[in-house]
Amino acid sequence: MRFIRDIFREKAAAGKPVISFEFFPPKTAEGDVALLTKTIPELKRLRPDFCSVTYGAGGSTRDKTLDIVDRIQREHGIPAMAHLTCVNATQEEIHSVLEEARRRGIQNILALRGDPPGGQGEFHKTDGGFEFSYQLVEHIRQMNGFSIGTAGFPEGHIACTGGKRVDWDRLKAKVDCGADFVITQLFFDNRDYFEFRDYMRAAGMTVPIQPGIIPILGAAQIRRFTQMCGARLTPQIEARLTALGDNDEAVREFGIECATAQCRELLAAGVEGIHFYTLNKAHSITRILQNLGIGDA
Ligand SMILES: Cc1cc2nc3c(=O)[nH]c(=O)nc-3n(C[C@H](O)[C@H](O)[C@H](O)COP(=O)(O)OP(=O)(O)OC[C@H]3O[C@@H](n4cnc5c(N)ncnc54)[C@H](O)[C@@H]3O)c2cc1C
Numbered sequence: 001m002r003f004i005r006d007i008f009r010e011k012a013a014a015g016k017p018v019i020s021f022e023f024f025p026p027k028t029a030e031g032d033v034a035l036l037t038k039t040i041p042e043l044k045r046l047r048p049d050f051c052s053v054t055y056g057a058g059g060s061t062r063d064k065t066l067d068i069v070d071r072i073q074r075e076h077g078i079p080a081m082a083h084l085t086c087v088n089a090t091q092e093e094i095h096s097v098l099e100e101a102r103r104r105g106i107q108n109i110l111a112l113r114g115d116p117p118g119g120q121g122e123f124h125k126t127d128g129g130f131e132f133s134y135q136l137v138e139h140i141r142q143m144n145g146f147s148i149g150t151a152g153f154p155e156g157h158i159a160c161t162g163g164k165r166v167d168w169d170r171l172k173a174k175v176d177c178g179a180d181f182v183i184t185q186l187f188f189d190n191r192d193y194f195e196f197r198d199y200m201r202a203a204g205m206t207v208p209i210q211p212g213i214i215p216i217l218g219a220a221q222i223r224r225f226t227q228m229c230g231a232r233l234t235p236q237i238e239a240r241l242t243a244l245g246d247n248d249e250a251v252r253e254f255g256i257e258c259a260t261a262q263c264r265e266l267l268a269a270g271v272e273g274i275h276f277y278t279l280n281k282a283h284s285i286t287r288i289l290q291n292l293g294i295g296d297a
Pocket residue numbers: 053054055056057058083084085110111112113114115131132133134151152157158159160161166167170174183184185186212
């Protein structure tokens with residue numbers, strides 16, 4: 001398969017954005033079948049450049065994440081990336097996950113610290129583990145043979161008490177440890193992304209900063225997600241969601257409209273690509289890319 005850093009390079013040379021889709025490992029065997037035989041084939045028509053698969057809280061999906069990445073590559077021929085976190089794992093355990101990834105031909109890793117188990121409270125390093133993602137980036141870089149992505153936060157990381165610029169300086173440091181590209185946390189106001197990108201460029205960071213976009217699928221769900229990760233819904237979005245109430249179909253249509261407008265502005269501003277948080281659903285992503293005239297939708 002291919003290194004994602006090379007994909008970014010080639011698409012930039014062709015003047016085209018890198019389009020990627022993120023999935024989470026389903027909890028059931030039926031969910032696996034639906035993802036691999038229905039959702040991904042549907043989304044494959046849009047010609048994604050790569051896909052990525054999350055790593056469950058507390059490292060709970062260790063094998064499942066690698067299995068799905070492996071199947072996306074072998075059964076669908078799409079380059080794929082495994083997310084990997086430092087939660088509940090010693091350095092040796094993390095090393096063995098990476099060796100297993102390598103054995104399966106997985107060459108792309110999104111190196112993350114992860115959230116505290118349960119998503120709440122302070123993160124505590126496992127004895128013999130890593131405390132911050134930059135240490136994981138360094139470890140993977142020393143192993144050779146992987147293209148490494150890292151997470152960036154246009155509004156600053158939720159737990160960074162020093163403010164967003166302190167968090168952004170730390171991002172610069174983790175990229176300097178060997179990351180090839182950044183994928184951002186979801187956000188809804190492009191001004192947050194532009195301020196973040198301009199700051200990182202002024203700090204001398206040259207790797208791609210791929211914005212992460214989520215189509216709103218439900219009002220309660222997006223309020224929960226944004227609260228968990230510290231992203232802000234704009235007042236306009238909040239007002240529309242309130243007005244639409246529990247009309248789920250209308251909320252989903254609004255989500256498509258919002259994400260389309262957001263992506264259109266980002267692409268016009270020359271972003272290197274868009275990473276879509278698909279939530280394992282094809283409909284909204286297909287409509288958004290149709291609206292943007294990307295892929296074979
Ligand atoms: C694109 C994307 C994908 C994600 N996928 C997953 C997933 O699959 N599974 C999952 O569990 N979570 C995932 N997350 C969530 C992520 O794990 C959490 O946001 C986590 O809290 C931070 O991870 P990080 O890699 O940014 O951590 P770090 O880079 O380690 O940063 C964590 C905190 O520590 C601070 N910090 C960093 N370096 C230092 C330092 N040297 N000294 C002091 N403080 C420092 C930062 O400012 C920040 O507040 C994802 C996030 C994004 C944006």
